[in-house]
Amino acid sequence: MFIAQAFRYSHSFWRYIVFPVLFFGLMALNYVFIEVMDLDVAQIMQEEIARKGSNRVLLENLIAFVIFLAGLFLWVRYVHDQPIKALTTSRKKVDWSRFWFAFILVASFNTVITLIDYFANPQDFALNFQLEPFLYLLVISVILIPIQTSFEEYFFRGYLMQGLGLLARNKWIPLILTSVVFGGLHYFNPEVQKLGDIIMIYYIGTGFMLGIMTLMDEGLELALGFHAANNLITALLVTADWTAFQTNSVFKDISEPSVGWDMLIPIFVIYPLFLFIMARKYKWTNWKEKLFGKVEKPVEIQET
Template identity: 30%
Template sequence: MRIKATQGKQGSGAEGKDATYVEAAGWGKYRWWRYVLGLVIIFFVGLVVGGIAIPRIAFLFGGQEALAAVNRLDYAALGLVGGFVAFRASFLFFLAGILIAVTLIHQRHPRTLVTAREKISWRRVGQGFVAWFVPVWLIAGLGQYFLYPDTFSFNFDLTTFALFVPIALIFVAIQTTTEELFFRGYIVQGASIVWSNRVFLALVPATIFALSHLLNPEASAGGWLTVFFNYFLVPGLVWTVVSLIDGTTELAIGVHFANNIGGNLLMGVAGSAVAGSAVTAPTLFTVSKFHATYTALSMLIVVPVFLAIAYGVFKQESPQSVSQSH
């Protein structure tokens, strides 16, 4: 059917109310079983199709040795750049699965995972990037350097770093955007079909996000502090809450990218998933030890500063035109 545009209002069932991306879950085809089917498609394309395709792509570029390395998840054997790309290639398939689920199963525009407006506000995405990048890398990053300078080492191979920067920008953007579309987009929208309570909508993706990262090396090294602060509370809960407040996932997309690109370009922890899991990215600085307590406690300062910048320095944008499939 033809897309109808209205000014700041949802076309049917919510006249007089500003539409949010959560309400967009009720557009198109939205019965509960469609979300279950959508999840099956997302994981099938991401895990099964991706699991079949990635080793074969590795074989084309690196022969039998690369194929064997990918099959045993030894990304370090592929080199810094090759291992980095191979580790994140699966997100391309997860992204494809999300797009298939939204367009074919729900029959609505993939943009509705981000906003109910006609266009995504890249300005708001950029604001999210700045609002998070500044406090997290000044407080959690620079502060850690002053407290534990002996654990920091500088990467003198600036040629490799310069070549790595554009690759990191592309693949980290794919990774973080895919995670946002899934956790704060698709999961929140699917949960809203069950119950529209905001506390429920905030807790569901936060819990799933934390559980999905339990196998990360940092979770084992940092214990419950890392799992609670660095996975459940901040990325999971805080970023979901700001998405519900904004009515879009634009801010969270920028925040997530700022968080991960810093860990892949500025300061990486040796052997951490932020730095590339089994392979370490050629960051400017490498930290030999993960300081779980400092990282967790620094979030108590980073989050308020982030909120002050996001909603004080930068103003939340007012709703504009939205699209509705009737």
């Protein structure tokens, strides 16, 4: 129903082409510029942080997502004539309790795991906490990181999921495509250069996790909470010189980064555990139909 409800609004093919072409075109131009100019993005980031400070650099990077999210909302509202609620959920109103459940679940888990890692491997961390810079970071993060993650959820698990679902008339194609493209965009993150291509398993797997949550729960609320908590807690708790978010966080990871098959633990152990908890709490059933079933027009607007 989450996908199919988009049939009720203006959903001609061209309407679902323009905004993604503009967004992905902008990403492609940015990549081509970096390649043609042979820029070292990591070095440029370090120079910018040294000159402006990490809080200002973070602020400047996140501001773009305010524009992206506002643009997406305006496009959906005035080109598709679709209320934002219909891009958010199939329920009569947005269920913010779902958002907060996922947020608290993920925030608590990430905080506990980080503290366990810190106490178990103190040689891998340096205490990075400074009150004033951290307070600025807190304000910037609480306001702008949820906007960044909300844009990604509304764009991939909302807009593209609905548009591709209407085009393919099934659910598995939008699930696969949005997950792979979502993960693929992270290929340009500095973590990939540092850790290698294997980390793409984590990014694409996270896309599948968020997509499954959206389809099973018939709305974005859980995915919005999950994504916001994951990025927010990461920005506030731990930074490193090779991550996309370099912040005035509490701790700094000073270990030599490496990645192996332990990268699969979140995908095959932790994420299924989260899905199990959510499935029990929200009584998810009929997994095959919700993940692989057909997308059909609502009865009231079916073609005669």
